[in-house]
Amino acid sequence: DFVRALEEVHPLFGVSEEDLDRCVEGGIIRFSPHVDKILKNGRLFVEQVRSGTTPLLSVLLHGPHGSGKTALAARIAMDSEFPFCRLVRPVDMVGMNEIQKIQHLQKAFTDAYKSPLNVLVLDNIELIVDWVPVGPRFSSAVLAAIKGLMDNKPPKGRPLLILATTSERTVMHQLQLVFKAQIAIPNVRTQQELAHIMQESGAFDPEGISRAIGDIESTTESRDIGVGVSQVLLGIQTAMQDPDRAGRFAEVMAETIADAHGTSV
Amino acid sequence: DFVRALEEVHPLFGVSEEDLDRCVEGGIIRFSPHVDKILKNGRLFVEQVRSGTTPLLSVLLHGPHGSGKTALAARIAMDSEFPFCRLVRPVDMVGMNEIQKIQHLQKAFTDAYKSPLNVLVLDNIELIVDWVPVGPRFSSAVLAAIKGLMDNKPPKGRPLLILATTSERTVMHQLQLVFKAQIAIPNVRTQQELAHIMQESGAFDPEGISRAIGDIESTTESRDIGVGVSQVLLGIQTAMQDPDRAGRFAEVMAETIADAHGTSV
Amino acid sequence: DFVRALEEVHPLFGVSEEDLDRCVEGGIIRFSPHVDKILKNGRLFVEQVRSGTTPLLSVLLHGPHGSGKTALAARIAMDSEFPFCRLVRPVDMVGMNEIQKIQHLQKAFTDAYKSPLNVLVLDNIELIVDWVPVGPRFSSAVLAAIKGLMDNKPPKGRPLLILATTSERTVMHQLQLVFKAQIAIPNVRTQQELAHIMQESGAFDPEGISRAIGDIESTTESRDIGVGVSQVLLGIQTAMQDPDRAGRFAEVMAETIADAHGTSV
Amino acid sequence: DFVRALEEVHPLFGVSEEDLDRCVEGGIIRFSPHVDKILKNGRLFVEQVRSGTTPLLSVLLHGPHGSGKTALAARIAMDSEFPFCRLVRPVDMVGMNEIQKIQHLQKAFTDAYKSPLNVLVLDNIELIVDWVPVGPRFSSAVLAAIKGLMDNKPPKGRPLLILATTSERTVMHQLQLVFKAQIAIPNVRTQQELAHIMQESGAFDPEGISRAIGDIESTTESRDIGVGVSQVLLGIQTAMQDPDRAGRFAEVMAETIADAHGTSV
Amino acid sequence: DFVRALEEVHPLFGVSEEDLDRCVEGGIIRFSPHVDKILKNGRLFVEQVRSGTTPLLSVLLHGPHGSGKTALAARIAMDSEFPFCRLVRPVDMVGMNEIQKIQHLQKAFTDAYKSPLNVLVLDNIELIVDWVPVGPRFSSAVLAAIKGLMDNKPPKGRPLLILATTSERTVMHQLQLVFKAQIAIPNVRTQQELAHIMQESGAFDPEGISRAIGDIESTTESRDIGVGVSQVLLGIQTAMQDPDRAGRFAEVMAETIADAHGTSV
Amino acid sequence: DFVRALEEVHPLFGVSEEDLDRCVEGGIIRFSPHVDKILKNGRLFVEQVRSGTTPLLSVLLHGPHGSGKTALAARIAMDSEFPFCRLVRPVDMVGMNEIQKIQHLQKAFTDAYKSPLNVLVLDNIELIVDWVPVGPRFSSAVLAAIKGLMDNKPPKGRPLLILATTSERTVMHQLQLVFKAQIAIPNVRTQQELAHIMQESGAFDPEGISRAIGDIESTTESRDIGVGVSQVLLGIQTAMQDPDRAGRFAEVMAETIADAHGTSV
Ligand SMILES: Nc1ncnc2c1ncn2[C@@H]1O[C@H](COP(=O)(O)OP(=O)(O)OP(=O)(O)O)[C@@H](O)[C@H]1O
Ligand SMILES: Nc1ncnc2c1ncn2[C@@H]1O[C@H](COP(=O)(O)OP(=O)(O)OP(=O)(O)O)[C@@H](O)[C@H]1O
Ligand SMILES: Nc1ncnc2c1ncn2[C@@H]1O[C@H](COP(=O)(O)OP(=O)(O)OP(=O)(O)O)[C@@H](O)[C@H]1O
Numbered sequence A, B, C, D, E, F: 001d002f003v004r005a006l007e008e009v010h011p012l013f014g015v016s017e018e019d020l021d022r023c024v025e026g027g028i029i030r031f032s033p034h035v036d037k038i039l040k041n042g043r044l045f046v047e048q049v050r051s052g053t054t055p056l057l058s059v060l061l062h063g064p065h066g067s068g069k070t071a072l073a074a075r076i077a078m079d080s081e082f083p084f085c086r087l088v089r090p091v092d093m094v095g096m097n098e099i100q101k102i103q104h105l106q107k108a109f110t111d112a113y114k115s116p117l118n119v120l121v122l123d124n125i126e127l128i129v130d131w132v133p134v135g136p137r138f139s140s141a142v143l144a145a146i147k148g149l150m151d152n153k154p155p156k157g158r159p160l161l162i163l164a165t166t167s168e169r170t171v172m173h174q175l176q177l178v179f180k181a182q183i184a185i186p187n188v189r190t191q192q193e194l195a196h197i198m199q200e201s202g203a204f205d206p207e208g209i210s211r212a213i214g215d216i217e218s219t220t221e222s223r224d225i226g227v228g229v230s231q232v233l234l235g236i237q238t239a240m241q242d243p244d245r246a247g248r249f250a251e252v253m254a255e256t257i258a259d260a261h262g263t264s265v
């Protein structure tokens, strides 16, 4: 039934498009050459699937909390312009039992076997399997389902690119969840990178930028930044409530940097 | 159906208002500059959400047992005057199974997506996820739900402020329950702070205050107080049954202080 | 419906009264000044609630096995003459699943919100949460329910006193089950205390008492008693089957004392 | 309904009588003064209940595997001639789920509240709670039920004696399953005791007895026996298939003794 | 209903007979005096039950994997010519839940209470209780059922012999699964024993036998064999596909021997 | 019902054939003498079953991730030309509960008892039992089912060959999942083997091959390859998107080699 098939694919596409769009609400700021490299690698994987050379390719985007994994995965997926694009998020499965979660995942993959070119984004895959380091706990049924589905060759002529994101790469190893390729997403690391983002935000003048960065350096007693682009953008938003934006931003960032180090102790 | 929508929102607001009110029955005594700082920070977070700069902001109020977390979260929420204000407490979920708890939480968040400005107070979030240090045990399904819901961007134009309280901050780290911002709520620490509360209570004359404090110092052999404002207020209530209020208060407080130290061994 | 409300409250009261009564079948022998102190403290807590100063007060009576916790909690509750008096015991929940146990507890608290003055006795609270040290095991759902219910402010004008008993005080800390106040119930410790109980029992003449105590001292090679009043009363009952009461009592007590020490190794 | 009550009690009694009877099929051989002491202590506990002095008395018979606990408990129960006598065995609960097991136990206790004098034998109580040392595992629901029921005072004028048996006394401590009194049941320990049993069996002549005992001593290189009366009786049965009874008995006993020591390593 | 009883027993007998038959498809090769000793001991236990001396006798046949436990238990059972003979195997319970497994076991025992002489073979009893050393895991409900059933005296005049097999004897101790008697089933240990089996197989000429044994000795650098008769028979079957039977057999055996040692590291 | 039996077998055969076919989509490149040895051993096991010598034979193909286990098992199964050929994969059981999984396995074995010659491929058997090293976790019910089924002799004249694959051989030992024979599948180990595969792929000219291998050696500072044939083939596919195939291939391979070593730390 061709008409129904179309109906099935279209809304999927639409819904997903919007969802993916929201993942990059903060845009993609090219604050370092790494960002370009990541997007280029993403394009190459897209080509490998589009050309049919590799009919099933799974890629893991891994990096620290807030480093931009979801935004970048969404960007790569949208830029592929594959007719089938689907985002699978933990929140979509809240309140489902294990069986329902597995059916939700199965449906995502089955849908992805219907269109001539397909991309699935599995966001925060460690949460999709309900990973908690205390215990540790996880859903072994959902994990088994993902392993099975990620290993299952799609029908001929229906190549599938899987983009998964995680901030728990070593957990993937422990759970023996294997990907064919990997992309590392780094934190904002240098003062230059931070300055780049501040400038792009349009919230600071050059003087404010250099003052804030100076303040951060003296408070943290270090030139290393080491926080995700997402935390930087939140810091800017918080600073914008304050008449002294640069000062407030430096304050908030210094706290975030300290916290990032502290919590990793 | 606009009328029903209104009906849905109004009672919510009403009920919640009353509940929030009861959380601050003992009032907010400004016994230290920290109290003002906490309330000011709360106001800034409220503005960040009200202005639409940050459409989803989660803040953790953490501190020792009885330090006033719930009262302060309720105060900040009520002072926001956001049209949607909801308190979620562990007791509301007593007797629910995991699925029902998750539905209860989902409903709280879904309701919070309906009004132009929204604040949710998640009180004692470690108990909402049924945390017990023995084992340790917790509900990983409820935890996953909270993670998903706290990470889910509300619809456009429906900004949401989440205020969570906990006396188990390190548990939050262990469970990887991440908040965008944090506010520390300290104990009553100094004799001056204690004296301030005693005086505000109206239960002691100046002489009684200084005598009680002297007694406490000599019993505990220390000038440190280190108990929550809540325990201080209970101590005052207990003392009020006794003709010798100051003496009885000193006795009760000395016990509480000893107990607070002892149990942390 | 006022009549039904009365009906609901009355039988509750009646039934409970009888149950509470049976808890003190052995009477309260004032074998040491501690007993008077405990009862006086109990009365003060009752006043604090009766006067409305503290609308919700939870008190933990803790002490070794058989030291008289249940009897004393029942005594304090009955002496309050509060119109609503309820005893919650583990045996009442035998054969219930977790949900039913929680509903049983919820009903006890809901009933306690109906009368102008209320007292609830939660007997052997570690067994109510199904605590077993092997594992350890416990019902985290029932524990969560108790935490929620004990933290829930009763409606205005319905103050509630909660008296809980336990022989596992450190377990309460581990489970983070917090009480606003505590009363320690000690064992029978000295020969004088033991003699007092023997005499009150009416089963021994003065000569028999001093002979038995001498025998116990020489058998156990110690002047310390260190067993609960309950075991002492059982020892007297066992001795009463024997023509040589004093001798048999000394024998039984020496065994009990040895066992109490042995099992605590 | 008196007639139905009678019907309920009578068959119970009958059935139980037969069951109890089968527990002492091997008779009670008075192979040591301990046996008489055990039976006498049993009689005293029976009197303490019969006289109404102690309306609820729980006694634990503990000792190594096969030492005769079940037979002795059954003997004491039958000798009491109490109108209500009930045996509860693990095998009666095979195939029941936890709820059904608890109901089975509850029914046993409820039945025991109906007659003017009652005795319940809980055989192999560690198996009734499904104890397995690997893990360890046990049914905490059944354990909680037993604790509750054993602590529950019977109605006035319905005194109850509980005789429980176990070969896992320390497990009782670990599970905090507390009995008011205890009786130790020892193994067959000396050659004299063994000779006594051999003679009572009627299977050996005096010469065979002394030869067998000599053989055992030389094989095991020890005068200690240390096995249960039950294993001795089985050894006699096995030996009876052999023309050389004394020789075969010595062989089998030596193996059993070695095994008893070996498995306890 | 006698006719139905017969119907019930007959097919049972028939089915079981065939099943037992298949367990000894490879025959019983008397490759060592141990084999005769085992069969003789088996016959003695059969007599002890047949004569009614011991109405309930449980015997454990234990030994390494493939040593012939099942074949020997089946042989002893069939040689008894008891009218009721039943084999209980783990595979019969595949796909059953715990309750169904227990009912299956109960039915086997209940059936065994109907005939004047009964033998039950519980094959691989560690798998019947779902033992897995990882964890370790096992079904404590099935274990409890087996304990109960194995301890339950059959009705008068219905003696029962239970033959259980296991390759996990120490697990039986850990699980406190107690048998009244035991028979050890050893591996093929010496070159002579191996030669005996090779010859009985009819697959080798004397020269081939001595060549193969020589080869094995030089490859494994040891005269010890230490593998089960079952592996030896499989090795012969594998060798029979090869023109050079003796050479191929030596190769396969050497591998098996190495593996048997290696996996026990 | 013969017609239905045929229908049942035919589609099974068909479906399975196609599935097995897809497992060897990359063909079998004979890059080392090991490959021929593996296929020859496979043929011998096939003959042992075809000839009826061994009516039930289970063989484990074990080796590192991507080493070609599934492809080789499928090849051996298809080359047998047995009328019944079935592939059982973890993905086929996604979303099934334990009972359904067991029924799925039972059906596979029952189907395999119907045809005169049968081969079953159990792919990734550690995932069929839901093994996860964290915990570790696995389905003990499914494991028990597989043990039972793999041990169950097929009906006379219905010999069965079981080929199982795993990358977790030691897990098989731990779970006591025993196979009658084993085949090791090695990684691509030497530069020559790698060159062989590159050449067979037709994607490189001789110069490119030697350049790539040289690059890999200098990047990894080693002549060892140590990755599966599957990863090599993926590397070739990735390199084909790049104008500089040899250079890109070297890059990708070097990363894969590093990763293989790194993750095994
Ligand atoms: N170069 C960039 N890369 C990624 N994100 C960027 C970049 N520049 C700006 N952003 C913005 O930063 C935010 C990154 O947040 P995102 O949720 O993708 O991080 P994340 O790593 O997925 O976080 P989490 O660990 O919480 O899942 C997005 O709002 C995105 O639009
Ligand atoms: N400065 C203050 N800050 C907070 N609470 C105050 C203050 N002054 C008075 N109070 C009163 O003290 C009590 C604080 O109790 P509250 O329940 O909020 O503490 P908590 O930290 O939430 O305790 P818990 O750890 O049990 O949840 C409230 O009754 C409140 O009205
Ligand atoms: N001074 C006393 N205090 C408490 N109980 C007393 C006192 N004098 C006599 N008794 C009697 O001693 C018995 C105490 O037993 P009770 O069950 O209360 O002890 P418990 O500490 O609750 O024991 P358990 O640890 O088993 O719960 C009661 O029968 C009570 O009537």
Ligand SMILES: Nc1ncnc2c1ncn2[C@@H]1O[C@H](COP(=O)(O)OP(=O)(O)OP(=O)(O)O)[C@@H](O)[C@H]1O
Pocket: D023, D024, D025, D026, D027, D028, D029, D030, D031, D035, D064, D065, D066, D067, D068, D069, D070, D071, D072, D124, D165, D167, D228, D229, D230, D233
């Ligand atoms: N003096 C004795 N005491 C106990 N049992 C005796 C004595 N003399 C003979 N017997 C017989 O010995 C057997 C004891 O077995 P019994 O089952 O009671 O032991 P048990 O300790 O309960 O074993 P288990 O640990 O297996 O439960 C019974 O058959 C009993 O009739």
Ligand SMILES: Nc1ncnc2c1ncn2[C@@H]1O[C@H](COP(=O)(O)OP(=O)(O)OP(=O)(O)O)[C@@H](O)[C@H]1O
Pocket: E023, E024, E025, E026, E027, E028, E029, E030, E031, E035, E064, E065, E066, E067, E068, E069, E070, E071, E072, E124, E165, E167, E228, E229, E230, E233
């Ligand atoms: N003397 C013997 N004793 C036992 N079995 C023998 C003997 N001689 C030949 N056999 C044959 O060897 C095989 C023994 O296999 P069997 O399955 O009984 O071993 P098992 O110890 O039960 O193995 P498992 O540990 O797998 O249960 C049978 O086929 C049997 O016919």
Ligand SMILES: Nc1ncnc2c1ncn2[C@@H]1O[C@H](COP(=O)(O)OP(=O)(O)OP(=O)(O)O)[C@@H](O)[C@H]1O
Pocket: F023, F024, F025, F026, F027, F028, F029, F030, F031, F035, F064, F065, F066, F067, F068, F069, F070, F071, F072, F124, F165, F167, F228, F229, F230, F233
């Ligand atoms: N000599 C070979 N042996 C095995 N596979 C080969 C060989 N040559 C080429 N191939 C191809 O390599 C791939 C091997 O992948 P396969 O899935 O069989 O590996 P695997 O060991 O089963 O991996 P996994 O550990 O993921 O299950 C197949 O596509 C197969 O066609």
Ligand SMILES: [Mg+2]
Pocket: A069, A070, A071, A123, A124, A165
């Ligand atoms: Mg993300």
Ligand SMILES: [Mg+2]
Pocket: B069, B070, B071, B123, B124, B165
């Ligand atoms: Mg609070």
Ligand SMILES: [Mg+2]
Pocket: C069, C070, C071, C123, C124, C165
């Ligand atoms: Mg008590």
Ligand SMILES: [Mg+2]
Pocket: D069, D070, D071, D123, D124, D165
């Ligand atoms: Mg017994």
Ligand SMILES: [Mg+2]
Pocket: E069, E070, E071, E123, E124, E165
């Ligand atoms: Mg066997």
Ligand SMILES: [Mg+2]
Pocket: F069, F070, F071, F123, F124, F165
């Ligand atoms: Mg594979």
